[in-house]
Amino acid sequence: MAKITFIQHNGTSQTVDANPGMSVMEAAVKNAVAGIDADCGGACACATCHVYVEPDWVEKAGKRSDMEADMLDFAYEVRENSRLSCQIKVTEGLDGLTVKVPEKQF
């Protein structure tokens, strides 16, 4: 079990429990975290689960895949620490992960 915290654009935050193996996006959607639409359900097809990984966690969250990097290339307000949360797999090592949710997904 890993705890993951989502911080909204307006500063409010929500911490949810995630099981290793699921994606950060799934943990968000199943717990109705606002701002993560994830319309394609994790198929890396829509770029509507964009998050900013807090600097301390960027390395642990891993690298963007090629497909993901291409998707992020044309997403809104992309930064160095941008990821598609459907592509971050939850592990015990990500217990405490904190990500910020962008103002809008598309």
Added chain:
Amino acid sequence: MTENFGCIILGGGHAAAEAALCLRKEGFEGSILMAGDEPSLPYQRPPLSKTYLAEDVTADSLLIRESQAYVGANITVRVNARAVKLDAASRVVTFADGVQAQYGKLILATGARPRKLVGAGHLKVHYIRTLADIDGLRAVIAPGKRALIIGGGYIGLEAAAMLKKLGLHVTVLEAMERILQRVTAAPLSEFYTRIHREEGVEILTGVSIKSLRADGAELADGRFVPADVLIAGIGVLPNIELAEMAGLRMEAGAVFVDSHCRTSDENIYAAGDCTSFFSPHYERLTRLESVQNANDQARVAAANIAGHVSVYDVLPWFWSDQYDLKLQIAGLSQGYDEVVLRGDSATGRSFAAFYFAQGRLIAVDAVNRPREFLLAKRLIAAKVSPDRNILQDETADLKKLL
């Protein structure tokens, strides 16, 4: 006894799940009932024809939300609850078990059901729409068996790719001259025909079935296609019986909704596959079968019910996974008069086809090209005419077009 709810959502798919949670997100304070006729909480349907059968994906992992998300939002959820009667004058829904419930507002999210194959003979026909459908299919497939798929649309082709991966011999029959004819343009049909043939799937187009037998299909031209497993993917029919009962306006065989996703009854909204609407972007009556449309219409309906005026004007988009190929589609290509290709669709496995009508970009089909998909999504929504030379020149930077 008649129960009472501030809002009742009929349906248990993507639109229903999204509408229920969105009502709360938008501040709706009344009681909410979400009632669907399937035994499961709302789940992701797209993987049913993609990863669910072929990979290690459990039914639980397909759930859109865990049950506690609905509990936490104070939403009453009922499964196996089939509505059989809708009385718009008294605002009462009657369920198959006799339970009656009155609503303040109603959202019809009843979806669509597979069109049935008639005269199926002795071979059981499998469809791909629900978890139960796939569990039924799982029980009869095995490596080496021969699968016959009727219908060369996205469902049929995705099923073909999935069954091929599982080691079956696969044949796809399409009545029209090319696969995907109803939903896409010729370049894409040609591309997927080649890909499936390269992968070892037999594709027969322009064929009609004379009779279905217990051991296969006899074609009108005299050929016989042997089969152990029969799957039909020949389109869906919107579930509109309740709407008809309520006397709601219908268009294109579906429940017509206005820009607020409201039906002709002021207390009844509708979202998803069961609806038709006038698309402001394409300026025509439109009916879509997609997750995007289900989610976005549900969001608009929920916002309006909660008192926040919201208008549906989202560019349609779709995706399809077959083999190692991810197809992403933005916009509707019907009515195009010019196609611009970026990449090699004749021999490669990655390209984008940009569709224009009267000089304006109206749609893109992007195969393993997420950058082109997302770029086009923005350009189409902005109603611009991007430079064709940059689009077709692989060395040109697409960012110049923004």
